[in-house]
Amino acid sequence: MSNAETIIEEIGLYLEKSSLKKSNITKEELITFIENKWKEADDEKYNIHQGCIYIGRMTNEYIWAKDFDNMMRWLAEDEKHISSKKHEAYIRNYYKGQCCLECGNEEKALEYFHLSYADNPDYIFERAPFCYEFFNRHLENPRELNSEIDDEPETDYYIELDYWKAFFKEEGELCYHFLDDEGEIMEDSSELQEKGISYLEDHQEEILHTMLGELLKIYPDLQKAYDYTEEYKKDCMPDIKTIKGFSGLLSPTIFYVTSVIKDDYPYIGFSFNCPWDIEHDLGFMVHKDRVVEIGDAALAFDTFIAQNDAQLR
Known part of the structure; x- marks a missing residue:
């Protein structure tokens, strides 16, 4: 065999x-x-x-x-x-x-x-x-190559969230994108999307604590679903009693500021690396400091979830 x-x-x-x-x-x-x-x-x-x-x-x-x-x-x-x-x-x-x-x-x-x-x-x-x-350069008859460089629009933006850096013990800036009405990455942002960035900067601790607090509530069920053996559980999905336990497991990777607006603030999706599902990672959809849904990393740019929530409330 x-x-x-x-x-x-x-x-x-x-x-x-x-x-x-x-x-x-x-x-x-x-x-x-x-x-x-x-x-x-x-x-x-x-x-x-x-x-x-x-x-x-x-x-x-x-x-x-x-x-x-x-x-x-x-x-x-x-x-x-x-x-x-x-x-x-x-x-x-x-x-x-x-x-x-x-x-x-x-x-x-x-x-x-x-x-x-x-x-x-x-x-x-x-x-x-x-x-x-x-x-x-090594051809006997070299081709004439196109030397023109296309100017691509800048769609990557970066922000320093000091509290997040201290919490996760990681340096550097966090990348983010603005999404249009179709959920596609766009170059320019609206005034209300920029307002969402300002809200995140001013309430970064509260937003992070809320996200991880909601994750902590469902974490035991996730442990059962992934059902790691004891050998791998201690590394991939150890028992956690407080949100501080996530600091050594998760790493924020990117977030998306959607064009879905409610009460003058955009929905924002956050993506994290996580050890219990390296292939799909972890995602949150958030409005201000309220967690709309938790799922895999693709949730962070799922504007349908944001639109659905905006219509329900």
Whole structure:
């Protein structure tokens, strides 16, 4: 009986554990764990989709470490995976060339780019600029590249919430977006949306406490729903008695100021990284200091929830 599925799952759990806010797992320990587990798994690992994801992860780990030999070894593992058969040779060769270039081996990168170019002369010029600009310099007849840079509108805004920084023990600014009536990110904000930002700045402690207080109420039910074993519960979903317990588990990532207005204030959705659901994370929809709903991170930009609440109250 194959052991691959069980081992792939073990790798996934270890990766989740390593990404936790309080994790003490080092990069070296992570790489060693995956290397050993990968060797332990039988060849069925090449037929499991998640195995392809972990191959890509290890390839990138060695790119970041500028370890060319180990990177090439994992690219060879990628060739064995069933997913690689879905791509044409010119796509696979381009990918190898990009990895080699990122790892610092220009000679090998050029070799793979030429292989890709021979099969499809246009493909590389549709990909990453740093790749096709490098390759173009080595062509006997270089192409004329478009040097014009499109000015994209600024849609990322940042704010410092001092109380939040102290509570979560994290530095830096928090990114946010303004959403239009269709829930799409927009460049400009309305006067009432800006009023919502001012309210958040002035009431940041109250808003955070309210959100986490509501989360604390449903937290025992969430623990039952996720049903972590004792081994993982202490890291992913430990028992918590006060909102302070969330400070070491959650990290605010982004928030969205919607165009849904009630009583002259917009609904705002907040997204957090959380250890019990790394794939979907955690989201709140809030109006002033009232929590409308708690769900996954997608809730933070779900304007339908905001519109529905605005009509009901």
